[in-house]
Amino acid sequence: MPSQKSEELAAYRVNVNGIVQGVGYRPFVYRIASSLRLKGFVLNSGNGVLIEVEGKPGDCLRFIERLKTEKPPRAVVKTFSCMQIPPRGYRGFRVEQTRGEEVETLCPPDVAVCKDCLDELFNPRDRRHLYPFINCINCGPRFTILEKLPYDRVNTSMKTFKMCGDCEKEYSDPSDRRFKAEPNACSRCGPRARLYRRGRLMRVEEPVSEAARLINRGYIVAVKGYGGFHLACDATSRSSVTELRRRKKRGNKPFAIMVKSVEEARRIVELNDSEEKWLTHYSAPIILARKREPNPVVEEVAPGMRYLGVFLPYTPIHHVLMRSVEPPAIVLTSGNVSEEPIVFRDGEAFEKFKDMADYILTYNRRIVNFADDSVGFVQDGTLRLVRRSRGFVPEPVEVEPRVDGVLAMGADLNNTFALAKKGRVFMSQYMGDLENMLIRKRYLEAIRSMRRLLNLEYRRIAHDLHPAYYSTQIGVSLDGEKKGVQHHYAHVLSAMAENSILGLEVLGIAFDGTGYGEDGSLWGSEFLIVRRGEYVRRGHFKYLPMPGGEKAVLEPARMAFSYLYDAMGNDA
Ligand SMILES: [Zn+2]
Ligand SMILES: [Zn+2]
Structure with missing residues (x-):
């Protein structure tokens, strides 16, 4: 009887957001749903991954439980929501086309080639033996080939390569590890x-x-x-x-x-x-x-x-x-x-x-977004990045309170800029020193492409207090409400954001070269009490003349003389 049958069925709609596109999330969902004989679909939407499943109530709950506790290796789940819906009578479980809506998801960073692909790369009997552009759903270029979200082949620089029959078959088979692997290619159809x-x-x-x-x-x-x-x-x-x-x-x-x-x-x-x-x-x-x-x-x-x-x-x-x-x-x-x-x-x-x-x-495949290598050292088991770029960008840092619509220009040396949207801070790839004209040009291009790529708008611009910094001058020339932020204070705030303690009162200690101070002199080693978005300068090293101005930063002997003069006067 039909009424009894519908009683046996349960159905749920699940929405998963975070880094869930380009990391094999849909095949992962497909495998779990198939193993539990559930029906429905999974698709990439502008708002993460959308899933509908229906089947026996116990199986549906097991499915949801597994989605909550398991994930593909590189996926980062930020939000997970699910609601019960009336069953619709699906006939099978399908992986559907991406639905274009307002894009809210994250762009994955580039990933080193995985072990499965390496095994094929060096297997003389494999059809991709020594093919230098081998990749799969778990590895390959991402950010560097992406023009805009959602992460689909048509939005990457792979769009000019039409897949051959074999590649197409892998790409369309939910049980294949190249299912929906956007840069999928082989020596017959791919880059050379x-x-x-x-x-x-x-x-x-x-x-x-x-x-x-x-x-x-x-x-x-x-x-x-x-x-x-x-x-x-x-x-x-x-x-x-x-x-x-x-x-x-x-x-x-x-x-x-x-x-x-x-x-x-x-x-x-x-x-x-x-x-x-x-x-x-x-x-x-x-x-x-x-x-x-x-x-x-x-x-x-x-x-x-x-x-x-x-x-x-x-x-x-x-x-x-x-x-x-x-x-x-x-x-x-x-x-x-x-x-x-x-x-x-x-x-x-x-x-x-x-x-x-x-x-x-x-x-012959175009690099859309440049990215230098990231550099770091390991301290107590934790990676400390001194340059955060390829492999990490554009993964955001989540901050509380939820900053939104802000472009932060960064300083002049080793510049990176950042864009904030709904509590997520997207730091750019490494730019270099803005003293170079070509780097300044690249900087402006990168701000534009990052905005387009992540669909980010900004209304406010945060820049360094130093009026002579290029980043300040460029920031001031852009449209939007501007705010100058003291250099050392910005360092303390970013350390607080990274450690999720923006709400606390802290003593921040920043030892850094020249930072333009609120009083117009150059600050160096600062002890700042920070509370509720404001700071008090509690202590600093004694002010000393800097012979030759900022030249003294590059030539420490000048500062040594200044200290000697301060201590010994004319005997120095
Ligand atoms: Zn791979
Ligand atoms: Zn091919």
Whole structure:
């Protein structure tokens, strides 16, 4: 009897929000629903993932319970809501097309190639053997190829590649690990690597392996990764490293090295368990670790430093490259002219690397958003990022109270900006020093593209108090209500936001170079009592003259003299 049948059925609508698109959430839901023989659908909406299930009441509850306690490895569930609805008589469980609405979801960061894909990459019988753009629902480029949300192939730079029959089949099969993997591709239908010498395309069978052989022979090769180009050379060759340093005009600043494997990394730097955990993490940051003595990497890589920045291959290109590279490590430093931004467009690469790289290894998929490598060190098991960029951006930081509609400009050195929407703060990728005109141009472009990408609007602009900062001048020139925030106070506030204690009264201690003070003098080491969005300057180091103004920051001897003069007067 129909009435009895409907009594046996229960139905629920579930909404899940957070980082749930581009991380395999829909196939995950499909698998649970199928295993419980539930009917209904799952889809990506502008407001996260929407699910309707119906079936036996107990099975529905088990389904909801599992969604609450399990998730795909990289998903971050921020909100979860569910309500009972009348059963609709679905015939099966379907994964449906994305519904376009107001976009509220988050864009996933780029992910290092996963173990399943690596197994295929190096399996001679696999159809993607050595294909340098292999990816799946759990790995691959995300932020760097995304033009706008929702995260669907048509909104990425993969839209120009039409999937072949085999790829299409994987993409449409809910039981396949490439189901809805937006950058899905193979050597027949996807992007291709290309090797150039002095702007001329080289006819080689395997451009990536060929590039590795060139590195072995001592050449400097520009290599396009997820977020931009790197310059690569043999890290065990004194002449190659010295030549790269000369061409890059880099002085004595350290280079990062990409190491073949964790085993090799252990021979070069000292690593504890948590450092190894972060080194092999899917966000793949550069980890600063103590040099082992002796080690095979030449001193010229990081002259006079006790630490080395090391990272592992994270794109399939890097994996294929490192497989054919002979030394255990290569220098892989950001591809830019000294002080300029990272190069991420092919045309720019040909021009900028004319005298810097002997060869250029690139590919025909556009990088939409540039992103430098992230850099950090591990302290008490926690990763401390000194540069938060590729692999982390644009994952937001949640703050309470819920800031909304704010653009924060950041300072001039090592700039990042931030946009806040409904309690989420989206920090930008690493920009660099705004003193460089090209970086300022990039900064304005990035503000525009981040707004478009995340569908963010701002009404208020927070900028540094320093009137001479470029970030201040640019901020003041934009439309919106402006507010200057003292530099050290901003440091204390961000530490409070990161630790979710914005509501408390705290003593904030900020030791930082020059920060323009409320009284017009340059502040340095500040003790601030912060309460309810205001602060009192409780203590600071004594004011001293700065001979030569801000030049004294770059030349500490000037300050040493100032201190001596203060203590000894004319005897100094
Ligand atoms: Zn994968
Ligand atoms: Zn294909």
